[in-house]
Each structure stands twice: as C-alpha cells, then as structure tokens.
Amino acid sequence: MSSDFFDSTSEHQIESFTKSAGEILVEYGLHDVEISCINYEFNATFEVVTGNGDKYALRINVNSTRTPDNMQAEIEFVNFVSRIPGLKTPRPIANNNNRYITSVLHADSGRSLHGILYTWLEGEEIGDEPTHEQLVTLGAAMALMHQSSREFKLSEKAELPTFSDWLWGTEDFLLSSKSLLTKEQFTAIKSAIHIIEADTRDLFAANPTQVIHGDLHGWNLMWHEGELFIFDFDDCGYGIPHQDLAITLYYLDTPEQDAAVIEGYRSVCELPTYTKAQMGSLLLQRRLVLLNYLYETKNPEHKEMLPAYLEKSMERVSGFLTDVRG
Numbered sequence: 001m002s003s004d005f006f007d008s009t010s011e012h013q014i015e016s017f018t019k020s021a022g023e024i025l026v027e028y029g030l031h032d033v034e035i036s037c038i039n040y041e042f043n044a045t046f047e048v049v050t051g052n053g054d055k056y057a058l059r060i061n062v063n064s065t066r067t068p069d070n071m072q073a074e075i076e077f078v079n080f081v082s083r084i085p086g087l088k089t090p091r092p093i094a095n096n097n098n099r100y101i102t103s104v105l106h107a108d109s110g111r112s113l114h115g116i117l118y119t120w121l122e123g124e125e126i127g128d129e130p131t132h133e134q135l136v137t138l139g140a141a142m143a144l145m146h147q148s149s150r151e152f153k154l155s156e157k158a159e160l161p162t163f164s165d166w167l168w169g170t171e172d173f174l175l176s177s178k179s180l181l182t183k184e185q186f187t188a189i190k191s192a193i194h195i196i197e198a199d200t201r202d203l204f205a206a207n208p209t210q211v212i213h214g215d216l217h218g219w220n221l222m223w224h225e226g227e228l229f230i231f232d233f234d235d236c237g238y239g240i241p242h243q244d245l246a247i248t249l250y251y252l253d254t255p256e257q258d259a260a261v262i263e264g265y266r267s268v269c270e271l272p273t274y275t276k277a278q279m280g281s282l283l284l285q286r287r288l289v290l291l292n293y294l295y296e297t298k299n300p301e302h303k304e305m306l307p308a309y310l311e312k313s314m315e316r317v318s319g320f321l322t323d324v325r326g
Helices: 010-026 068-082 132-148 183-206 241-250 255-266 276-296 300-304 306-325
Strands: 034-040 044-049 055-061 102-106 111-119 210-212 221-224 227-230 237-239
Touching: 010 034, 010 044, 010 055, 010 102, 010 111, 010 300, 068 111, 132 221, 132 227, 132 241, 132 255, 183 276, 183 306, 210 241, 237 241, 241 255, 241 276, 276 300, 276 306, 300 306
Parallel strands: none
Antiparallel strands: 034 044, 044 055, 055 111, 102 111, 210 237, 221 227
C-alpha cells in the first residue's frame, strides 16, 4: 500500500478516485457518463449522469474498514428498510454480473476499492440547521425503522459487527500502543471510557439487539418536497435503538431540537428507556469515536481538525467525569 498517495492533496486523491469510479461504472454498462465527486470525507461519493440525464450515486469505500460481507449486509438492510411503508431510501443497483458490490484495484494506493451504485436522491441534505418539522419527521422515521426491523435477519453470506464496545469494532488509536495522547489525556479518556462501557453493558443487558443505522445525522438525511429520505447505511450494525437516538442528538444544538426528535419518535412508539447518565455516556462515546477517527484518517482536511477537536474533547471528558463523580 502506498502511503505517499494519502500524503497528497485532497484534489489529487479525488482525481485518482474519479478514475476508479469510471472503471467501476463500466461494470454497470455505464460508459459515456459525467462523474463528479460530491463528497470526500470518510468515503468518496460521486454523482453519475448519463447522456440521457439519468442520475446515480456511486459510493466508493476509501477509509471504511467494512468487508464485502459487511457491505452485503448493508445492501440487505437497505433493501429491507426501503420496503417499510412510510420510509424512503435510495436503492442499490446490481451490476452486469448481478452483483451489488463492484471492486477494482486502485493502483495509486495499492488498495482494492469496493463500490456500490445507488439510485439518485433529489432534494437537499438537512445538514446542521434542521427545522422543527424535519426533526419531528426524523424522530418518527427512526422509530418506524426500529419498530419494523426488530425481526430483521441477515442472510448467511452477510455479517455485521455488534456495537457493544465503545469503538464499535474499529481500531483503537486512543488507548492502544499507537496512542499519541499525553499521560493526562490518556488517563482522563480511559476513566471516561470505563464508565461508558459500564453503561453500555447495562443497556445491552436490558434490551435486545437489532440492526440499526448507526449514523443518523443531518448529513445522511435528504429532504425533498416535504419528505425525508435516509441514506448512507455504511455504519449499520447490531446495536440498540438508544445508540441511533444518541447519535442524532449528538449533532443537535438545543433542548428544543432534542425535544422535536423525541416528539416524533413517541408519535410512532414508546421511547427507549434510559437514564440521563446513560445518555450522557452514549453522547460522549460518539465524541470519542470521532476523535479516534481523526487520529487514523487519511483525509487531509480532517487531519487538520485534530488539534482543536482534541482540545474540545478533553473539555467534554473533564465535564463528564466531574458530573459522574458529583
């Protein structure tokens, strides 16, 4: 694997991945198309436009550690969710070999890249300024997805991680031998994680696991003509509804926004049971997962975020430990 490639600029990386996107699209019989990168953060997503104006979205896993079996599970779950009345998602598209995952060798990095082609979603991402209507709709959609997928089962050729550990099965860059934290930072984060893991164990013991989305926030939600569309199921896995709810709340700014999501959820079914302390643990867990990601990411722009994000994270950890210790 070439480390030099990931030390290059984002522009160079996008240009290189765009070429791979073209190679993947050939497997769908899509040759003379316009390909433009619309998102390059954790993975790379491309808008694909054919000569007659048909649009598709191609996601290529770049930073993701998901295996083809994990991606197969994603496809099965998306197809299941898309058939739930009242929920809307993009649909995966099979290639000419009737496979939903298309892989190519990316020579510049020495990696095999895996891509999934989805139907296109019109509208705008909700982003970080959601309206009250959008948040209520999101809460209801989340509850409907949780309620409907309790009995969902994967096929034997698909598998997903279980989100019972604080890092959800990803590599540890905070507390392992690869840690770059100071002694004080390490000790504080370790103490916080000990509490987070204890609360997570209690929640898992009291609630059955099911497949959840795992990344429900405004940048994975599209709004079009008063309707909500859920996309990017790349982080789905076996967890509990509390975890989806916590991730959504993590990205909100006010108690009023939190209340709108909860209002929508309760309009469909009962809210998952948790204490304020347990939700606090799940919220901080999300923060630390993102901090861990910044230590391992190859994305140049995200690497630059690390110093400020670390400083704010330590403030959150300190406040969390103060609250727990009384």
